[in-house]
Amino acid sequence: MEIGAITEYIDAAQVVLYVFWAFFFYIIYYLVQENKREGYPLDSDSLDPAGRRKIAGVTSVPSPKTFEMADGTIYSAPDASRADTRVLKAQALAGTDGFPVEPEGNPLLAGVGPGSYAERDDVPDLTIHGTPKIIPMRIADGFHVDDNDPDPRGMPVIGADGKSGGVVTDLWVDPPEHLIRFLEVQVAEGKTVLFPINLVRISRRTGEVTVRVLQSHQFADIPPVKNPHQVTRLEEEKIFGYFGAGTLYGMPGRTEPLI
Secondary structure (H helix, E strand, O other), rough: OOEEEOOOEEEEEHHHHHHHOOOOOHHHHHHHHHHHHOOOOOOOEEEEOHHHEOOOOOOOOOOOOEEOOOOOOOOEEEEEOOOOOOOOOOOOOOOOOOOOOEEEOOOOOOOOOOOOOOOOOOOEEEEEOOOOOOOEEHHHHOOOOOOOOOOOOOOOEEEOOOOEEEEEEEEEEOOOOOEEEEEEEEEEOOEEEEEEHOOEEEEOOOOOOOOOOHHHHHHHOOOOOOOOOOOOOOHHHHHHHHHHHHHHHHHHHOOOOOO
């Protein structure tokens, strides 16, 4: 037999090759399993949570692993208790899978289609110092509106119907990123809501703030924040979901074909 041969049919090079194949297969399996710590098992299409089937895929869902977050909280993944069990406020347009659904009740608050949102934790995003990341400018040290930029505070907010539905009272900033995230708007006596800055247009010439995705009478139903000095992750999701729904359901004509 030649040098390195174990038998007439197996040598050291073959053994190394087979070990490499086994190791490579294990790495792929391990990465697929780790990828299933979030979002798995999948749910089948069903408006009723009780009728949804759990789909894990070719490989099973891994056993839970515990993570210690930067703020000291303990997070486990996967966690079956965090599964989304909301009953969708929608009705199917057909009795088979694959057909669209339409929202029930107020389509801007139904939480389906462009208005859908994830059930994130109802706590604010924090900076590395443990303080809320997004705060109103009135309590943000060192922040002000530059003289060369229009200051929206005090400007009326004009909806897609051309009418005013509120007045800007403050700006909410992200100090770590040095960005404006929201406009705080008083839409009713004693009620203020947040408008995403990237969905509004501020005009120095007209002295107005315009938003095209909502009508003025719809401003009052924008999901509010519980704390006047911070916004939670879940509240952000609901706000963006409301404005997202407005892109399709804000005006009746938007749900109809162009031709």
